[in-house]
Amino acid sequence: MPRTPRLGRRAVKTLLVASFLAIALLALALNTVLAGGGDAGGPFDGRAMPTLYPDSVLPVVSRLTAPAERRADAAAHKWLASHPVRDDVAFANYAVGAVGRPPGGDAQQRELAQLHRIDSSRTAAGAATANWLELHGKKDVWKLFLKQYRESVPNAAGDQAKTTFKATYALAKTVVDAAKNKYARPSPYITDPSLHALTQSRFTKKYSYPSKHAVISFAEATYLTRLEPHRGSEYEWMADEISYSRLYAGGHYPSDISAGVFLGRMIADYEAGVQ
Template sequence: MNPLRSIRWPYAVIAVVAVVAAAFGLLRPQLIQTSAASSAQQKKPGATATIKQNPPPALFSDAAITPLSKQVAAQHKKADALFAQWKAQHGTTRDDKAFAAWAARQVPAPPSVKARTAELHQVQQLAKTRTAAGKKAATWLELYGKKDIWKLYLHDQRELIPAAQGTSEKAQLKSALKLAKTISDQLAARDKQPAPFVLDPTLRPDKHIKPGAKGPYSYPSRHAARAAAAVTLLSSLAPHRAEDYQWMQDEVVYSRVYMAGHVPSDILAGTLLGDLIGDYERAVAGN
């Protein structure tokens, strides 16, 4: 074997490794930047940034939302009385599973077919009054009324309080919204009440309901449950802003009737459920 070859080979390998290492050194900052950019693209913007990108249009007038607002407000007193019974038996210890089962039992059974048909007629009459501005407002409220509005409100408050307190309140709101979705979904699947636009597809031609479709189901309203849970909780955290929260809740739930996503009884059932959840979150957090 040629001794020169046995010496040159290691040096050749070292030279190649050196070139690769140098190239990687040059590329590494670019790779890191590309990876960071990719992560930033994948990460969803927060509620504040999302709404900032799509601020609200002119919303519904007080005259429009007031009739349903009065019915919604009545659910809070009913929820407070019911929750007092839970608290007397269970105290303020968190037990989400037991509470969810109990809260579901407090939501009344859906109205009779006759009563729901009468409510459908109300929605059909309201649909005749729709305007381009009203549709725009309802679309925005439907999109952001589930979670983002309430997260934005809480974010504004967190700017003024200690970080630890803000983190705790954020967790409370997240828990309340999650419970509202979980329980309302379970009840909807159990009671199987078709949404107004399913019963009358002309109310929402954009939904493309297939003939014979049974769902989506609308009793109780998930939007109403989440809004009520958030408002009850947020109002305890910032009482001076309670009227603002209540106004937004009224806007959200009215929009759901306006666009035939729900009849009023769906809204009231969801509101009662959400108020119970808000009371529960307040109690276990010591608010």
Template sequence: MNVLRGIKWPYALIALVAVAAVAVGMLRPQLVTADTSSKKKPSATDKIKQSPPPALFADAQIAAIGKKADAQRTKADALFAQWTKTHGTTRDDKAFTAWAAQQVPTPPTAAQRAAELQQDQQLAKTRTAAGKKAATWLELHGKKDIWKLYLHDQRELVPAQQGKAEKAELKPALKMAKTISDQVAAKDKQSAPYVLDPTLRPEKHIKPGAKGPYSYPSSHAARAAAAVIYLSALSPHRAEDYRWMQDEVLYSRLYMAGHVTSDITAGTLIGDLIGDYELTISGR
């Protein structure tokens, strides 16, 4: 027997409850809408917490592409010295973007690219389930998330205002790296390896005769190099970790045939130039 049935509810109280129920019913959609609209996009930290890294590639696997990337640093420093000689150390993003794009080497010849494609084809034969999992994670988070997470960790150890300024400097560097690499790619129109050989990424469903997407230079490489130079200046003792992650990202792009080696080195050169630029104009 329901004990609530034996209670005599005062009419005034019943009316009050009824009005409140109606009011809540009328407001509920608004509350839900307001709550939904106030949701923020997940941060880089949130994304990586939700998708932590799997076991990544061994140091021996990533060493070769790492050395090729290292060679771009000296070249970038020499080129950037020419920029400062003419433009000084003041910010001029528009002029720098145009200048940096002009420093990217002429794309490799068809024969050279064919030889690089063969390297990707040979590497594809060594793929494992674990390797694909690592490459997929690096492709997804190697553009921005991992670098933002590294900076977030560093910001925990510095005054809030300083951390805010550092965040404001890294963001445009990553954006500029994408902008320049996209501009050059659209101009040079070098098809990605998996477009040239669809068997390298059968899940992409490339149409016969397709040209794009274009892969010279690598946007992943450009953003990684820019971030590594900037982060290493902020925390030199962690530079080796940043370079290791950069090499992981670069190798993953070859492993899954998103790029050939010349795509990687051209992108790295762009990122190195951007890193030098951001450090210089920020007085670091």
């Protein structure tokens, strides 16, 4: 029998984007209200998804992912081995301590130089993508993915997925707020006013460590991947896109993203292992 030709990575990514857009636009046309939402304006408040960033720029994020996730898995395993029963407050304190302090000195200067290089190649289209992902990358995108999953499984499984999704999101917000207050790292555009951040006029006293977008994205991407392993690369790609947008906007250092990957993965591990 003739062998079926295999699609390359670029073709697969193109199909994923096309299918995601088609579902989103269909939901918008039908005035679908996402789970947990109360608006009738569609999944993205009527704002169409823009063209996302090319794969060629995403290694800025993806090369941070594996080391951070290995650390997170080890830290979560250590916690769960001695704390098998849910205690969100105690776990949040542990996670905030485990992520550690952000780098300073020469390491921070190297990160600022990297952000300036990204800044120098910024375009109007790229800025629009960053703004869209800032608005919708923390929750709306992941709610749409969850909705797709719930439509493909029995009601009981879908309801359980929604409950865990919401618990993961809530814990991520708690951990992020505690970590930002503990480490109080000024956003890069505050440390270096010559960095032309997209958000600096709106957020003049904002802490950046860790990135909330990254924490939530990698927490939910990990959770959804465990529900649907065959879509794992799609979820990881979207988490990379969202996290890269934070660097592109000039609002976060790469180490803010790395810390977000660590905490997001750790939160998902906790939700998967706790009783």
